[in-house]
Amino acid sequence: MAKRAPKRSARTVRREQERESGRLKEDRERLFTLEPGGNPERPLAAASAAVIESHALSMPCPLCGANHELVEHSAHVKNGVRLRETKLRCRQCGSKRSLWFKIVGPSLN
Numbered sequence: 001m002a003k004r005a006p007k008r009s010a011r012t013v014r015r016e017q018e019r020e021s022g023r024l025k026e027d028r029e030r031l032f033t034l035e036p037g038g039n040p041e042r043p044l045a046a047a048s049a050a051v052i053e054s055h056a057l058s059m060p061c062p063l064c065g066a067n068h069e070l071v072e073h074s075a076h077v078k079n080g081v082r083l084r085e086t087k088l089r090c091r092q093c094g095s096k097r098s099l100w101f102k103i104v105g106p107s108l109n
Contacts, residue, residue, distance in 0.1 A: 025063050028062045028063055029095070029097070031062065032062040032097065033097075037059075037099045037100050037101065038097075038100070039100060040076070040078045040083055040085075040100050042100070043083055043084075043100040043101050043102040044099070044100065044101050044102070045102055045104045046084070046101045046102070046103050046104070047103075047104065047105070048103060048105075049084060049103060052073065052084050052101050052103075053070055053073055053086065055101075056068070056070060056073075056086035056088060056099045056101075057069075057070060057088075059099060061090040061093060061095060062097075063090065063093055063095050064090060064092050064093045064095075066090055066091050066092030066093065067090075067091050067092075068088040068089065068090055068091065069088065069089050069090075069091050070088060071087040071088060071089050071096070072085075072086070072087040073085070073086050073087075074087075081102060082102070082103065083100055083101065083102055084100070084101040084102075084103065085098050085099070085100055085101075086100075086101070
């Protein structure tokens with residue numbers, strides 16, 4: 001006869017699920033920072049400053065998929081490159097993150 005595993009309490013199961021959920025959120029946030037725009041070393045290309053805010057607001061939250069609200073839009077110079085940072089906050093879960101852009105004018109033909 002097979003030995004049965006001891007029954008886990010509801011509290012133990014809930015705590016395990018919360019820890020797993022926390023690890024999943026950390027992994028999703030880490031992936032967001034590795035994607036283009038997630039850090040200043042890998043900015044997204046933008047044709048002009050006028051399109052940056054609308055593009056940033058169209059990005060869903062990597063944690064819950066909800067819309068962001070724009071907290072701040074600022075200009076920076078990093079390693080001689082002019083960048084734009086949009087600081088975003090998720091409307092649903094409240095998480096905060098930055099999305100980075102580099103303005104590249106239209107190419108001349």
